[in-house]
Amino acid sequence: MLRKKVRKILKDAIGKEAELKHPGDAKFGDYSTNIALKEKIDAKEIVEKLKNEPMFEKVETAGPGFINLTISKQALLDELSEIIEKKENYGNSTIGQGKKIQVEFISANPTGPLTVGNARGGPYGDVLGNVFKKAGFEVEKAYYVNDAGQQILALGHSVLKDKEAKYQGEYIDELAGKIKERDPLKVGQLAAKRIINGYIKKTTGKLGIKYDEWIFESDLYQSGKVDKTLKFLEENGLIYEREGAKWFKSFQFGDERDRVVVKSDGEKTYLAGDIALHQYKFKDKKFDQVVNVWGADHHGDVAGLLAGAEALGHKGKLEIILLQFVTLLEKGEKKKMSKRAGVYVLMDELVDKVGSDAARWFFLQKSPETHLNFDIDLAKEQSSKNPVYYVQYAHARICSVLRKAGNVILSPFASLRINSAKDLSKDSSGFTLRMTNLNHPAELSLIRQLTKFPEIIEDTAGDYQVQRLPQYSLKLANTFHKFYENCRVIDDSDKKKTASRLSLAKAVQIVLASTLKLMGIGAPNKM
RNA sequence: GCGCCCAUAGCUCAGUGGAUAGAGCGUCUCCCUGCGGAGGAGAAGGCCGUAGGUUCGACUCCUACUGGGCGCACCA
Numbered sequence: 001m002l003r004k005k006v007r008k009i010l011k012d013a014i015g016k017e018a019e020l021k022h023p024g025d026a027k028f029g030d031y032s033t034n035i036a037l038k039e040k041i042d043a044k045e046i047v048e049k050l051k052n053e054p055m056f057e058k059v060e061t062a063g064p065g066f067i068n069l070t071i072s073k074q075a076l077l078d079e080l081s082e083i084i085e086k087k088e089n090y091g092n093s094t095i096g097q098g099k100k101i102q103v104e105f106i107s108a109n110p111t112g113p114l115t116v117g118n119a120r121g122g123p124y125g126d127v128l129g130n131v132f133k134k135a136g137f138e139v140e141k142a143y144y145v146n147d148a149g150q151q152i153l154a155l156g157h158s159v160l161k162d163k164e165a166k167y168q169g170e171y172i173d174e175l176a177g178k179i180k181e182r183d184p185l186k187v188g189q190l191a192a193k194r195i196i197n198g199y200i201k202k203t204t205g206k207l208g209i210k211y212d213e214w215i216f217e218s219d220l221y222q223s224g225k226v227d228k229t230l231k232f233l234e235e236n237g238l239i240y241e242r243e244g245a246k247w248f249k250s251f252q253f254g255d256e257r258d259r260v261v262v263k264s265d266g267e268k269t270y271l272a273g274d275i276a277l278h279q280y281k282f283k284d285k286k287f288d289q290v291v292n293v294w295g296a297d298h299h300g301d302v303a304g305l306l307a308g309a310e311a312l313g314h315k316g317k318l319e320i321i322l323l324q325f326v327t328l329l330e331k332g333e334k335k336k337m338s339k340r341a342g343v344y345v346l347m348d349e350l351v352d353k354v355g356s357d358a359a360r361w362f363f364l365q366k367s368p369e370t371h372l373n374f375d376i377d378l379a380k381e382q383s384s385k386n387p388v389y390y391v392q393y394a395h396a397r398i399c400s401v402l403r404k405a406g407n408v409i410l411s412p413f414a415s416l417r418i419n420s421a422k423d424l425s426k427d428s429s430g431f432t433l434r435m436t437n438l439n440h441p442a443e444l445s446l447i448r449q450l451t452k453f454p455e456i457i458e459d460t461a462g463d464y465q466v467q468r469l470p471q472y473s474l475k476l477a478n479t480f481h482k483f484y485e486n487c488r489v490i491d492d493s494d495k496k497k498t499a500s501r502l503s504l505a506k507a508v509q510i511v512l513a514s515t516l517k518l519m520g521i522g523a524p525n526k527m
Numbered sequence: 528g529c530g531c532c533c534a535u536a537g538c539u540c541a542g543u544g545g546a547u548a549g550a551g552c553g554u555c556u557c558c559c560u561g562c563g564g565a566g567g568a569g570a571a572g573g574c575c576g577u578a579g580g581u582u583c584g585a586c587u588c589c590u591a592c593u594g595g596g597c598g599c600a601c602c603a
Contacts, residue, residue, distance in 0.1 A: 025546070034545070037583080063546055064583060109603065151603055245601050256530080256599090263601040270603045299531050300598050324532060325596065329539090365551095366540065371533055371596060378539080378552085384565050387551055393565050401562050463543090471541060474550070485558095485567045527565070 001093075001454040002071060002079055005055060006031055013049040014041065022452070029058060029070035030448060037065040076447045077438065083450060083507040088514055091454045095461060096136030102281060103129040105293035106204070107144040110192040111155045113171055113199040116374055117326040119207070119347035121293040123360040123520065124323060124368065126209045127466050128291065130518045135461035140212040140287075143204075144277060147192045148217040149270060156188030171199060189218075203348045207356055208520045217273050220280065226268060229276040229312070230261060238311050248275075253307035271301070275308035282314045289317055291464070296322045321464060323368050329375040345376065354379050354386075357521045361388040364519055365470045387474055391516065392524055394477035398509040399525040401489050405502050437500040442479075442486040446504060449479045453511050473515045480508050 003020055010018040010033065018035040036043035043061040050059045050069070058070035083090045105125025108118040126141065133139045157164035159175050160182070175191045196214070204211070220226050230246075233239050238249045244264030248271070251258050261272040281287050294302075302320050309318040328335040328345060351359050362379065365387075366372050383389075438444065456472050459465070489501040513523040 021545080023546075024542095024548085028546070032545085037545095066545075111603095146603060149603055154602095243601080247601090260601045265601080267601085269601070273603095296532065296597055298598085298603090301603095302531090322532080322597095327596080367543095369532060370540075373539065375539070385552065389565060390551085393563085397563055397566085404562055465543090467541070471550080474541095478550090481566055482568095484562080488562065490562050527563085 002451045029068040031069045032066045079451045091457045094136040099288040101137045101289040102140045102287045103291045104142045110195045114203045114347040115344040123363040125293040131460045142213045143211050145216045152188035156184035159187050159191050206351045220276050226276040229279045250307035253310045255303040255307045259304045278309050292320045296324045324371045326372045358386050367467045391473045391477045394480050395512050395523045396527045398505050437497045442483040446479050446483045
């Protein structure tokens with residue numbers, strides 16, 4: 001990883017950690033640092049120290065005290081070789097230090113199929129998990145099923161279509177036809193099971209999401225975990241009674257007020273189950289870190305749960321990411337999504353219409369805290385207009401070139417005779433990459449783009465801004481297309497150049513495919 | 528009323544203290560006797576919601592305001 005190497009050089013020279021940025025304009029070099037300003041050191045002194053580093057082609061001061069660094073061509077080519085050697089392992093990081101991390105996402109109530117709104121966390125959480133894995137964490141993905149409480153009763157009534165019915169929709173009719181039971185609670189429990197297995201799992205499966213664990217709230221109750229957790233809190237003096245209810249002292253952990261965990265009628269609240277869930281996550285499953293991805297409508301519950309985790313001795317290990325709401329746009333008009341009013345679009349329908357790749361892309365591209373306007377008309381007509389095809393096209397184009405290169409002999413660089421793209425991916429160690437032929441600005445900027453990939457992984461594993469991935473893949477595809485336009489890859493009269501450019505194309509294929517794989521989006525060989 | 532989130536090109540959104548604010552779609556003009564034109568080059572389009580403040584430097588941080596979304600249960 002280039003950035004890491006540059007950081008080390010700077011630290012050895014100055015004795016301080018330096019922040020590195022990619023300047024917006026290429027003329028300012030590959031990295032810039034404001035360390036001279038921050039540490040009040042004369043920038044010229046630092047430049048003097050760095051001048052002879054082989055890593056840099058150019059080191060200069062600029063503006064109000066920046067130091068601009070340009071990576072040498074040799075260092076770029078070394079990095080390129082590394083990509084081809086490491087293949088899909090390029091960009092792997094160890095910052096996770098093998099820590100156990102769980103990402104819990106979607107966790108929509110089992111009272112209906114997934115809508116476009118509550119499925120937003122699907123692609124996001126799934127990809128965040130993938131990034132953690134590549135960054136060196138041991139990752140599990142989980143869905144928490146709230147199959148307890150009065151919503152299940154309400155679901156039962158809905159299926160029975162009696163006066164207390166709350167939910168409506170096609171799925172209710174389907175369930176009504178299949179469930180013979182008459183007791184509302186039992187009907188609700190059976191219906192919830194069917195909704196999870198028949199609807200929700202089907203949709204997450206279509207989206208390519210694989211959960212490691214489905215945790216059922218009802219199991220937490222049956223196994224006594226909820227009672228045990230409450231008892232623990234009680235023994236530690238964190239529970240008191242008022243007006244017949246039991247309250248958890250969340251205020252003393254920073255919540256704006258205390259919260260009820262056992263109602264005056266003896267029923268436990270959602271929070272009681274959720275605190276027990278986190279005792280299970282941290283104590284039983286031994287996660288070092290847990291990230292919960294929630295809808296923004298639950299932000300009022302964040303403080304309560306954080307307090308619960310802290311009370312159990314897991315302070316700082318739980319993070320909650322709130323995804324802002326999805327608003328539907330149809331024919332230019334905004335529609336408020338409401339399950340109860342029957343105004344919603346099912347995720348399943350969307351995936352059927354635009355495909356999993358486009359659906360995932362669409363959700364991933366937006367940052368979590370942005371209110372997502374989902375344009376139904378645009379989604380419907382998304383075909384070649386969708387940016388995801390632009391990226392996939394770049395990949396298919398590379399594959400096409402590599403296929404064609406099957407007739408090109410790569411020697412003198414290759415001891416290996418490459419007959420197909422398959423050979424190239426199978427064994428690239430057979431030829432030495434001496435890419436002295438890569439001089440064209442389009443070639444060099446493409447290599448520069450490739451070297452940013454490991455930074456994307458580490459940065460995203462640190463700040464969860466998953467939209468970096470689609471952004472990056474777009475930029476990389478674009479840089480490749482420019483290279484392709486300017487530099488003919490296969491040239492029978494110049495085998496050296498051909499070998500160099502094929503290697504570069506191969507590296508782009510590797511990184512592009514890695515990025516797409518992280519996003520859970522296909523990397524087609526042909527389109 | 529209190530709290531959280533958002534406001535950037537015609538539209539959908541990137542950019543989370545640095546140097547001339549970016550992409551896709553839409554509009555307009557060019558580029559195929561050569562590896563995939565689902566591509567490339569270029570143009571037009573912005574007082575980054577408003578007003579203050581902090582800073583050598585603010586789209587970015589702070590305050591107030593305006594407009595929109597979401598919460599404020601012994602529901603989940």
